[in-house]
Amino acid sequence: MARAYTNIALIKYWGKKNKQYKLPYTNSLSLTLDRFYTDTLATTIDNDKDIISLNDKLLNDAESKRIRSYLDIVRQMYSFDDHFQITTINHVPTSAGFASSASGFAALAGAINETKKLNLNRKQLSILARNGSGSASRSIYGGFVEWIAGRDNESSFAVPIDETPDIDLTLLSVVINQHSKKISSTVGMENSVKSSPFYSNWVTLVSSEIKEIKQAIAQKDLQKIGEISEHNAMSMHALTLSANPSFTYFAPETIQIIQLIKEIRQKGIFAYATIDAGPNVKIICTKESIQRVQTYIKQQLSNVTTVVANIG
Ligand code: PMV
Numbered sequence: 001m002a003r004a005y006t007n008i009a010l011i012k013y014w015g016k017k018n019k020q021y022k023l024p025y026t027n028s029l030s031l032t033l034d035r036f037y038t039d040t041l042a043t044t045i046d047n048d049k050d051i052i053s054l055n056d057k058l059l060n061d062a063e064s065k066r067i068r069s070y071l072d073i074v075r076q077m078y079s080f081d082d083h084f085q086i087t088t089i090n091h092v093p094t095s096a097g098f099a100s101s102a103s104g105f106a107a108l109a110g111a112i113n114e115t116k117k118l119n120l121n122r123k124q125l126s127i128l129a130r131n132g133s134g135s136a137s138r139s140i141y142g143g144f145v146e147w148i149a150g151r152d153n154e155s156s157f158a159v160p161i162d163e164t165p166d167i168d169l170t171l172l173s174v175v176i177n178q179h180s181k182k183i184s185s186t187v188g189m190e191n192s193v194k195s196s197p198f199y200s201n202w203v204t205l206v207s208s209e210i211k212e213i214k215q216a217i218a219q220k221d222l223q224k225i226g227e228i229s230e231h232n233a234m235s236m237h238a239l240t241l242s243a244n245p246s247f248t249y250f251a252p253e254t255i256q257i258i259q260l261i262k263e264i265r266q267k268g269i270f271a272y273a274t275i276d277a278g279p280n281v282k283i284i285c286t287k288e289s290i291q292r293v294q295t296y297i298k299q300q301l302s303n304v305t306t307v308v309a310n311i312g
Pocket of ligand 1: 008009011012013014028099101135136185186275276277
C-alpha cells in the first residue's frame with residue numbers, strides 16, 4: 001500500500017510544452033498538506049484488463065479510462081505487461097476543495113513501484129507520478145517542493161526545498177461549490193498557451209517569482225511568501241481571462257472572497273489568496289490569524305464551508 005498527500009501550488013504550473021510526457025513550460029513550487037491523502041494498493045492479476053476501484057466502488061470503462069491509459073504508459077516505461085487490480089481510497093473529500101489527482105497519481109506510482117519491486121528512488125517516482133498528472137510529481141515529497149520543468153521525460157521531476165519547514169503557515173480552504181469543473185486544467189492550459197497574448201510574460205514572471213519565493217522561504221519571510229503566492233495565482237487566472245475565447249474558473253463568490261481578504265489585510269490580519277483551476281479559494285494564514293480569518297469569512301458569506309490544513 002502506498003500513501004501520498006495532496007499539495008497546493010504557490011507558484012503554479014500552467015501550460016504543457018509536451019502533452020505526452022506532461023512537460024511544463026515553467027518550474028512550479030508547492031506546499032504539501034497534512035490532511036488530505038490517497039491510499040492505493042496495486043496487485044498483479046492474471047487478466048488482460050486492469051480492474052480499478054475507487055472508494056469501494058468498481059469503476060466502469062469510462063470512469064477508469066485515465067487510470068488505464070496511465071497504466072499503459074507505466075507498462076511501456078518499465079517494459080512489463082502485467083495487469084493490475086488497483087484499490088484506491090481517497091481521503092481528499094471533494095468538500096475540501098482540493099483536487100485529488102496530485103495525491104492520486106503519486107500514490108498509484110508508489111503502489112506500482114512497491115508491487116513490481118521496481119526499487120525506484122524518489123526522483124524516478126516523481127517522474128512516474130508526473131506521467132499521470134503534472135502536479136503529482138510534487139506530492140512525492142513533503143513541505144516545500146519545486147518541480148523542475150526539464151527538457152524531456154528524464155529531466156522533469158520535483159526536488160524538495162525543505163521537507164519539514166519550521167515556518168508558521170496554515171491553509172484555510174474556502175469551499176464555494178463542489179461541482180466538478182467545466183473546463184479541465186488540461187484544456188484550460190491548452191487554451192491559455194494557444195491564445196493568451198500574455199503567455200510569454202507568464203513564463204518570464206514565473207522564473208523570477210520562483211527565485212523570489214525560494215529566498216523568502218529561506219528567510220521565513222511570511223509576508224513575502226503570501227504576496228508572491230497571491231500575485232502568482234492572480235496572474236495565472238489572468239491567462240484564462242485573456243485567452244480567446246476567454247474563460248474563467250471564478251464564481252461570483254470567488255471574487256467576493258478575494259475582496260474580503262484585502263479587507264482582512266487592511267485590519268492588519270495575515271491572509272493571502274491562492275486559487276487553482278476551480279472556484280474555491282485557499283487562504284494562506286498564520287496560526288495566529290487563521291481563527292479570525294475563518295470567523296470573518298463565515299460572517300460575511302454564510303453558505304461556504306471552510307477546512308484547515310497544515311504543512312505535511
Ligand atoms: O496536475 P494538473 O493537471 O491537475 O494541473 C494542476 C494545475 C494547478 O492546480 C492549477 C496548478 C498546480 O501547479 O497545481
